Amino acid sequence: MGAPIVLVHGLRLSGSMWRPQVEWLRERGRTVVAPDLPGHGSRRGEVFSLGSAVDTVLSAVDGVGGRALLVGLSLGGFVSIAAAGAAPGRVAGLVAASCTAKPAQSLAQVYRIPALLMDRLPDRGAAVNERFHRLTLRDGAADAALDGGLAVEAATAVIDEISEMDALAALGAYPGPVWLINGSRDHFRIHEKKFFDVCVDGRLVNVPRAGHMVSLDQPENFSRIVADAADVVWVRERGLSDGGSSGQVEAGGS
Incomplete structure (x- = not known):
């Protein structure tokens, strides 16, 4: 039961960051995939563009039946928003996490400068990024985030692309x-x-005691939110319910 789910990862990371959600959801019989975006994970070396990222997401939707719940975090949230706006008939619902900041040149500059400085390091900042994740994530979450590799070289192109987006x-x-x-x-x-x-x-759902990497800070709580969203979409599309009311809520968490 529940709509198929496509999970879209964040900047520098890969589909491996969704391991806690993939395992939790599949154990409960859900159809879920987590593709790598251009320039990331198994596709490192490819040029990132917003258009190619949207194509990747919609191809994953086609692979699970042609209509799915999109779930994206940070960069993945912006890409999922773009995909939903471009192809609403293929997006049964949208979970956009950690991406409610308007992309703009002024905001992008805050992220572009550190990315350019990292590019000057011998490893382009890979060690710094890895240490940051290992210090801030717990209980195996860092391994999930890092196992697909850190595409530090993709940051500048991603920031340039997303800063031009009208989210x-x-x-x-x-x-x-x-x-x-x-x-x-x-x-x-x-x-x-x-x-x-x-x-x-x-x-609008705010998760207490969680930061930007909300899916890894509170993986089971986030997985339940995704499963609930997939159920709402599934029921609504069959005309059995109004799917719940719009509004602002706070999600519980440990």
Whole structure:
């Protein structure tokens, strides 16, 4: 039961970051895939573009039946929003996590400068990034994040592409159900009300004691949110329910 699920990873990471969700969901009989975006994971060396990333996501949707719940975090959230806006007929629902900050040149510059500085290091910042993840993630979450490799070389191209994106317009163009998920400690929450306000059918969920990597900070809690969203979409598409009301909620967590 439940809609098929496509999980879309964050910047520098890969589909391996979703291991806790993939295992939890598959144990409960869910259909779930987590593709690597261009320039990341098994596709390192490819040039990242927003268009090619959207194509990757929609190809994964086709692979699970042609219509699915999209779940993206950070970069994956922006890519999922773009995919939903571009092809709403193939997106049964959208879970956009850790991405409620409007991409803009001014904000992108905050991230572009460190990326350029990292590029000057012999390993382009791989050791710094790995240490950061191992210090901030616990209980095997760091291994899930790092096992697909760190595509540190992709950062500048990604930032340049996403900074040109009109995320609010893409989100507003999608008529289906949306869950905006943020860790309560996430710095990317700065425009969450603007994102919520443009949703045709939106819910805003804040997860206590979680940061930007909310899916790895509280993996079981996040997995339950995704499973619930997949169930809502499944039921709504069969006309059995209104799928719950829009609004702002707080998700419990340990």
